[in-house]
Amino acid sequence: MVERIEDLNLPNAVIARLIKEALPDGANVSKEARAAIARAASVFTIFVTSSSTALAHKQNHKTITAKDIMQTLTELDFESFVPSLSQDLEVYRKVVKDKKDSKASKKDASGAADVSASGSGATEEAL
CATH class of the missing domain: 1.10.20.10 (Histone, subunit A)
Structure with a gap:
């Protein structure tokens, strides 16, 4: 321990x-x-x-x-701690959610760019 x-x-x-x-x-x-x-x-x-x-x-x-x-x-x-702690917890959860959403949107944008880039390359090769 x-x-x-x-x-x-x-x-x-x-x-x-x-x-x-x-x-x-x-x-x-x-x-x-x-x-x-x-x-x-x-x-x-x-x-x-x-x-x-x-x-x-x-x-x-x-x-x-x-x-x-x-x-x-x-x-x-220690109930006097609960309101401010609850408020801080909500702020923390929002920050974590925003970071997660930001990473997901960057990943989606990156994935879409990769697909369109590879798609146009395949079309050129087929011609």
């Missing part, structure tokens, strides 16, 4: 970026404070994941879904 408990911590670079984005310009956070925030975020993530796993297992699901996370947050009295 995990060799060291520190392996469960979130990446320091990600934590530093989140802290920087959350604070006003010019605000400083000590190295110890960043480490404490990183540890707290990791513990919270593990706690919510563990609770969501138990909920999914109770419902005979093998996979944790976003719905399980939202329900777990509500049951753990």
